[in-house]
Amino acid sequence: MKVVSIVGARPQFIKLAPICRAMERAKDAILHLIVHTGQHYDYEMSQVFFDELGLKAPDYHLGVGSGTHGYQTGEMLKRIEEVLVREKPDLVMVYGDTNTTLAGALASSKLHIPVAHVEAGLRSFNRKMPEEINRVLTDHVSDFLFCPTQNAVENLRREGFTGILNGGKLLPLDCNPSDFPHHSPLVVNTGDVMYDALLLYAELAEKRARILEKLDLKPKAYALATIHRAENTDNPERLGAILEGLERIAREGLPVLLPLHPRTQKRLRETGLHPKDVRVLEPVSYLDMLILEKNARVILTDSGGVQKEAFFFQVPCVTLREETEWVETVEAGWNTLVGCDAERIVQVALEAREGEESIWPYGDGRAGERVVLTIIYL
Template sequence: MKIVTIVGARPQFIKAAPLSLKLKGFLEEVIVNTGQHYDYNMSDIFINELKLPKPDYNLKVGSKSHAQQTAQMLIGIEEILLKEKPNMVLVYGDTNSTLAGSLASAKLQIPVAHVESGLRSFNKAMPEEINRILTDHTSSYLFCPTRESVRNLTSENITENVFLVGDIMYDATLLYKDLALQKSSVLEKLQLTNDKKNYYLLTIHRAENTDNPDRLFSILNVLNKLDKKIIFPIHPRTMKMISHFNLNHLLKHKNIILIDPVSYLDMLNLESHAGLILTDSGGVQKEAYMLKVPCVTLRNETEWVETTENGWNEICGYDSDFIYEKINSFKPPNSYEYIFGDGNSAGKIVNILSNYKK
């Protein structure tokens, strides 16, 4: 059996790592990198660090409008699928690469397996929400990370070949956490070895925040009020928009430490030792929960509602005063529930795919 795996963005390389390791010896895997994230620090570094097989194809699509990017991916993926003739196509998450992979496959009547299926933010202004809904409705196998994601699919009348397998990122966290904690270079470089649990970690990348000058100003403005160091691995696109809106002055505070995007192991290290994480990333929200680090989410909703229901994640939107208040009043609960499975979602997925019969 041959599977074509479609990846292209930072989170997808991380999710693909534990599953690719499990696929070896069971199924033939052909990896397609769309090149959606084209910066070395956002793509190749993850392939090298996580020892992923080198992609068999790289479409090198790069940064474009949603329509242009998705269209170029569709053309390139279709050509590869016609050449490789796989039994199934594997897609991850909710990016344009995910949508292009699922649409190209569905048009060619090739079954699609969607890892991280069933997530819903119920905000269709998010491109990711459109991508995940369309992908779920074109998929033949739907691998859900949580009970809530299964319920979301049921409410949309998707009930066939839906599997609750746990979260693949929890597999990755367990697989690489010890290695990440042994890697102290990022903390040493930032002179933070004595500041563990005494700094904030910030990530911003979603268009709803970066492309709105008022929201971006409000989020950055709160940084100037905080009394702890703020480590900010800044996404290239976020830096571009900060400059575009002339907001660079908001990054001048002595407590703000700007760094380039970091590798997965360095990010796990920074997350593990942070006192609190501020983010608009779904993946970082999850990692914060998995590492038992309090999280403040810079959005008005989350697809990971279980993290808020269990008290480890606060939804704060983008109002500067409200974010500041939450940061200073946030007290995580004493209890902790393992909501993302047992860390063997990759094994469960491989077992299901191994029994596939065309």
């Protein structure tokens, strides 16, 4: 079986790593090719992840780069289609909720190549978010929907998907998935591949990363912030209010670190906004980010992945949005939604407390194995 994984952005490289590991163990049954669209292209946002995570070099690098949603998605569609026509894969795998995800799914479905969506079923229920459009459309053209949580399965059930394997429970690893009654499109609860990745690389990060020493940081003595969503960066009022909140937290005596996403950096130049009293950093590697997250007193972010990693490390999280697709983190009390209200950002961050013990919703760290098990047997 020939399988093509299509990736292009930092979170997708992380999700790809556990899949690659599982694919390697099944190499007698699967030929796995990687297509990198080039959505993220700086070293700090792209190649460093392949280097750190031990991923093989992409078989194709399409070099699309940045641009408007329409331009970027259109260029990806065109270039992905050329690769798929040449390679004629049996299955295409897409990851997450970026323009790369949607372009890969559309190109494949129009060529009648089955599509597998890793991290399917997530919903913020905010159609103003480009990521929400990408998620919904990708799910509805996919043949395999690999869900990270039971809640994601239920979202798909409410949208009319009925081919739910094992009743939506976590797929047993000792099973043959073809023994379960099913039909296409197939919905499978695999657990979360990002949790797989954290378990794979957290120990390596402890051994290799020296970011705390480099920045002269003490554990639990700083706040870590990330801002990159278009809804925040493309709205000067929202961005200004968030920066005001971060500045006030720093002035209250809790240092704030802000690794700056290229989109945010560009918007700051365009708007003339400059974070004061906030320690601005270049983008950091995955291993460095894990160490910064694990040792933060509180994390402030608009990133879905960072929200989850905060939960994995049991660090209180303040989400700079009005809604989240990772509702489990909010229900457990580890994550608080504050939007862009500066007053609330400061209050919640400075008063952040640990959440409650709850049922672990993200699987057992073997999601990648379940994905590969399913595609081999089905």
